[in-house]
Amino acid sequence: MLELTWPWFLLLLPIPLIRFFAPKAKPKGNGIWWMNTDELVHHQDTKLASNRFQLEPLCLTVAWILLVLAMTKPVWLGEPTKVVPSGRDLLIALDLSGSMQVSDMTLNNQSANRLEAAKSVLSDFIEARRGDRIGIIVFGSKAYLQAPLSFDTTTINQLVQEAQIGFAGEQTAIGDAIGLSIKRLEDKPSDKKVLILMTDGANTAGRVQPEQAAEFAASQNVRIHTIGIGADSMLVQSFFGSKVVNPSSDLDETLLKNIAAQTGGEYFRAKSTEDLRAIYQTLDELEPTPAEDIWQRPLTSLFHWLGLGAIAFLSLALLSNREIVWHKRSHS
Template identity: 80%
Template sequence: MLELSWPWFLLLLPLPFIMYFLPQTKPRGDGIWWGSSTELLSKHDTTTTVKRPTLHYVCLLLSWVLLVLAISQPVWLGEPTKVTPSGRDLLIALDLSGSMQVSDMALNDQPANRLEAAKSVLSDFIQARRGDRIGIIVFGSKAYLQAPLSFDTKTINQLVQETQIGFAGEQTAIGDAIGLGIKRLEDKPSDKKVLILMTDGANTAGRVQPQQAASFAASQNVKIHTIGIGADSMVVQSFFGPKAINPSSDLDETLLKNIAAQTGGEYFRAKSTEDLQSIYQTLDALEPTPTEDIWQRPLNSLFHWLGLGSMIFFALALLSSKHIAWNNRFKKDVTRKGDQA
């Protein structure tokens, strides 16, 4: 269904025809382009034969019509879809520090780093949480809001997939991520505020201490589920040959357990992609709070398409104008040479 945000702009559509019937004035000088267009748009003498509209004239009219339609802000309303909100506000804090590039995970039997595995599992989780308002926080040396709370899970998922390691810095500010999550969840009903914190390290940056942030979260009834990601063992090549190491030696499990326990959440350990999938299936089973269904209709603006079409027809009018001028000049030159002969 098509709707116009500013339909009164359509009153400008007949403006070229009004100009057509205005009294004709004699130009003082030759114009580069407008001379030919005014000739086509001006009123012809009653004794002359009416000419068929030229390409130049048609392009100008189409350009004007598309421009007026674009200014009127047309939008296409899609089919209404029903959303059953659970009433739960769910924030996901995703670690983008440098250590997330460690390739101790697997996707489709191929080595993958921790962020790639996290994004793959998060994609399925977000799509399954239709009806919840989901937001994304990314953190490294600092914490940033990647996506505010929204029912638009498709856009949220796209923003998650666009995240890259190092976007927020190389270190890990767990306390700042929790603090930002509390701020974004304030003024929400106390039984619907959940923060999922995923990290592979310890708090090494930020102005807020994680324990202080957790205490404040508990006072604000924000439940925090924590996920420690990273394998226990990994084989790397050294000078003396293959060597087994623990790539998760920097993971502060004690801190993550305390944060979860202090806020009424749970701590999960993800040593593989399969573990992550199982964890998010558990989190997906959070009991939703039933509320009334709401209906949404997607809005698609047509402004840029109409504006582009107007520019194209205007460019064609300019080209046809120059073509007419060149033809006229050629005819005059031929006539002049004939007279001289």
């Protein structure tokens, strides 16, 4: 369906008609002019050229009509289509410190390190969040933005899979990760700012203390869900034989619980890959994507086509006028 944004410009269409209704100038005196034979031939040639190039006023008229139509800013409305509604701005802060290489998880019935398990579960979670803007922050000794907020979940997933242990350093800067997240979520609606922080350790680096960062996050209405990842027990081989150790002895659960509580989020403990999957399913319920159907009609602007048409006909009129001038000069 065609729709004119500024239809009042159509009032300009009759302007070229003024030349036809305007009073023509009358000669002031009477005179008789007799032409000789050469002038008669020249007059006939000029008349033929004039008839040949009467296309000029027609081109000018068409150019004017197209120009006025372009000024009305016409758009073509397509058929209504359903689109995925926009949900939340959701950042995921992923720990890439050296301890994430501990292989105390399982993936497809095989031993896997913590980062491999996290990537696998995150991949399914991100794909299920279509309609949200997802962003990825990675942190170790420092915090970096791996992927800005985007609806492109496919690209976000690819960037998550490309993250490797040690990219951001060997230590853990939890406070810096929260601080960077707050910066990336500023100027967003308060009910849509969410951070999921996943780590397996304690804050051992960074310029910002996690408690201070959490306090500032709460003041900015950023809700933080924290996940502590790592098994409680693990069988390791030593010189004296095998023994059971706690690979998560460095995990600061108290800190993660306080961060979540202070910002209105939840703390989760992931001791296995299955726990991690269950946690992200719970997060899907805690942070739902709006399910209301949204319909939109695609708009196709016709302005540039009409503008180009007006320029084309104006150029043709100018060329016609130039030919007339050249024809006259060739007989002079």
